[in-house]
Structure formats: C-alpha cells, structure tokens
Amino acid sequence: MASALPETMTAVEISEPGGPEVLKPVTVPLPRPGKGEILIRVDHAGVNRPDCLQRAGAYPPPKGASPLPGLEVSGTVVAAGSGLTPGIMGKAVMALSPGGGYAQYVVVHASNALPVPAGLSMAQAAAVPETFFTVWHNVFQRGGLRKGEVFLVHGGSSGIGTTAIQLAKAFGAVVIATAGSDEKCNLCRELGADLAINYREQDFVEAARHYTDGRGTDLIVDMVGGSYIERNYDASAEDGRIVQIAFLGGPKAEVNFAKLMVKRLTHTGSTLRPRSTEFKAQIARELEEQVLPLVEAGRVLPVMHSTFALEEAAKAHALMESGDLTGKIVLEVSHDQ
Structure with missing residues (x-):
C-alpha cells in the first residue's frame, strides 16, 4: 500500500x-x-x-x-x-x-x-459498468439478439433501457421500448427505438403485434414481472425468447404455460x-x-x-x-x- x-x-x-x-x-x-x-x-x-x-x-x-x-x-x-x-x-x-x-x-x-x-x-x-455488463449479458449473451430481429425492452427510459435501446440498435436490431410517459417515449425514440409505447395509454402487446404485422417479438428483456409475464408470452413471436432481469411488479404471477409450449418460447433470467x-x-x-x-x-x-x-x-x-x-x-x- x-x-x-x-x-x-x-x-x-x-x-x-x-x-x-x-x-x-x-x-x-x-x-x-x-x-x-x-x-x-x-x-x-x-x-x-x-x-x-x-x-x-x-x-x-x-x-x-x-x-x-x-x-x-x-x-x-x-x-x-x-x-x-x-x-x-x-x-x-x-x-x-x-x-x-x-x-x-x-x-x-x-x-x-x-x-x-x-x-x-x-x-x-x-x-x-453495472448497466452495460447487465445489458450485454442478458440481451446478447443470454438473449442471443441477432441483426434484424425485433427486440422489446420494458422500462425503456431507465438506465438499463436506454443502454439496451442504443446497443440493440447499434447491432442492427429493430427496437421496441415501453415507458410510462410521452416524454419518456420521446427519449426512447431519440435513442433509436423504432417504436416507443406509452404503457399507460396503450396495450404493449397489441402495439407490438400490430407493428410486426402480427408476428410478435423475437426477444423481450423484462424488469417488471408480475402481470407482464403472461403478456410477454402474448407479445412474443414463435420461438421467441424472454429474459427476466428484475421483478418490479412482483415475482409471482398466474400464467397459462400452454402459450409457452405452443409458441416454443424460451423464458430465462439471470442476476449478475x-x-x-x-x-x-x-x-x-x-x-x-x-x-x-x-x-x-x-x-x-x-x-x-x-x-x-x-x-x-x-x-x-x-x-x-x-x-x-x-x-x-x-x-x-x-x-x-
């Protein structure tokens, strides 16, 4: 010393x-x-x-x-x-x-x-460090995001969300973000989000599926949990992936897991x-x-x-x-x- x-x-x-x-x-x-x-x-x-x-x-x-x-x-x-x-x-x-x-x-x-x-x-x-390490692992390593895929991140105006939007866009993904106000949605769009959904005014499932012509999203990174868990299944495309990184809405939910089977979804999660x-x-x-x-x-x-x-x-x-x-x-x- x-x-x-x-x-x-x-x-x-x-x-x-x-x-x-x-x-x-x-x-x-x-x-x-x-x-x-x-x-x-x-x-x-x-x-x-x-x-x-x-x-x-x-x-x-x-x-x-x-x-x-x-x-x-x-x-x-x-x-x-x-x-x-x-x-x-x-x-x-x-x-x-x-x-x-x-x-x-x-x-x-x-x-x-x-x-x-x-x-x-x-x-x-x-x-x-904390934000970029978390995003890199969950979006790219665990989530396997590839160029041209549709990526949805909840909490788009948060530290995690703003980083995820920029990195996903930089690596060629189509980016959808949810946020809780028009101002926050504007920020998401400024950072590169192709679609920003004010979840207080729109159903993100309906908006995401409409934007993708009914196909749904390839990857979702979710920090909400709770009622979002089953709604993420609804928003996902066939063979879609969901990565759970937090549970701001609670870690428990009643979920119809038949949706996971029918769509062949992968739902994983991690803590760093x-x-x-x-x-x-x-x-x-x-x-x-x-x-x-x-x-x-x-x-x-x-x-x-x-x-x-x-x-x-x-x-x-x-x-x-x-x-x-x-x-x-x-x-x-x-x-x-």
Whole structure:
C-alpha cells in the first residue's frame, strides 16, 4: 500500500434495513487489495435498483463482498495487489464491484475493470459498468439478439433501457421500448427505438403485434414481472425468447404455460451480482472489444439524469424509487480532508 494513502475513508453504510433514510455516512478503515485486485480512489459511484433492494434488506451481498452498497464506480488506481504489473497504477478506470462502491475507495478485481473511454467524463464512466455488463449479458449473451430481429425492452427510459435501446440498435436490431410517459417515449425514440409505447395509454402487446404485422417479438428483456409475464408470452413471436432481469411488479404471477409450449418460447433470467469474478471478466473483455469502440465514437453513451454528493445517497435512493427519472443517477465523491 502506498504510504500517502489514508488509514480511513468516508463511506455510506446501511445502518439497518429500511427506507432511504437508513443510509448514513460513516468513517471506516481503508480496504486493502489482495491478489489480482486493485484499490480505486473513487471519483463517482453509480446508483442502481439493486442498491435499493440491498438497503431494504431484500438483496444481501454475496459471500466475501463488502456490506457497503455500490456496484459500479469510476476512479483512479492507487494501489494494486500481487500479480499485477506496476503499469496499472494511476490508470483511470470504470469498474464493476460486488459491493462497496459508496465510498472514497473501493477494492475490485482488476479483471472486472475497464479503461475509461476517450471523451467520457468520470461521471458518465461511473454509469457504465453495472448497466452495460447487465445489458450485454442478458440481451446478447443470454438473449442471443441477432441483426434484424425485433427486440422489446420494458422500462425503456431507465438506465438499463436506454443502454439496451442504443446497443440493440447499434447491432442492427429493430427496437421496441415501453415507458410510462410521452416524454419518456420521446427519449426512447431519440435513442433509436423504432417504436416507443406509452404503457399507460396503450396495450404493449397489441402495439407490438400490430407493428410486426402480427408476428410478435423475437426477444423481450423484462424488469417488471408480475402481470407482464403472461403478456410477454402474448407479445412474443414463435420461438421467441424472454429474459427476466428484475421483478418490479412482483415475482409471482398466474400464467397459462400452454402459450409457452405452443409458441416454443424460451423464458430465462439471470442476476449478475453473485456471478463469479471470472464470469464478469469474460463480459468485461467482450465489452472492451465490441462496445467501448462504440462509446468512444459517441454511438452509445450512458444517459445521465442527476448527480448527488456521496453523503446525499439517501436523496439519490428516494429519487430512484420515485421513478421520476430517465437514465442514470451517480454520486460524486469528494476527497477533501
């Protein structure tokens, strides 16, 4: 560890399970990188719905992970564990973390970090890892989206949705998105959606089937669940795929599974945080090869909503849970002593 580094740092902890008000700034010991790990001096930290679930007591961190919230950061490498070359020191990175991002410093495995693309601010960089890793795995690896296919993403104006629209369009898909207002639908269209459906005013099943001349969608990525599960089956084409990534509408539903059999549908799902470091490293390498060039070219960029100070994490969570946002929220981390 470099001698210039402090012994302690400011972080935000979950004082007890509950609402946003349970997020409290605290002083904790500086973490130390182990083999293959780097210590990042955090510039910004992304805010994500899994953070809110963890705060509420519904999404505990994986074994061995920091109990602090925060799954993505941008910053500078200031220390490295064994097995890493000195050349990594001082590099600007954006990284996926199993926890601990709401802090002045965080330890992550070096293989789960990516270089900050040219032209991207550190605030934007902090909005990339969790969202882009999730979209790449669920849309392209698990969902198998191919050029020319019809892709439907629910929550099109969210961090996941705005990223999914841009990436799917960049790789040649026909993109349909749902959102909860005309303004949010306009954003989806600006990002490249061929059709944006205001689900408060239109039945997305009817709209999607009409747009595809009755054929339906090839791939749906759904974060709603609940009543959407069977409706996704109705919206799907034969041999369609549905990938479940969250359950904002609840994890339980009464479903007619005959529709799955008749249409030969595939319904799968995943959660990223508990997956192995090696699995996440594979996604990181694919993103570096296939997606970061698109980011550097300005073809795919995180959509930013607002920035809060680290100590205002409770306000950020309240905004996240209100749903009154488009794109990403990040926390700015001060290092004033």
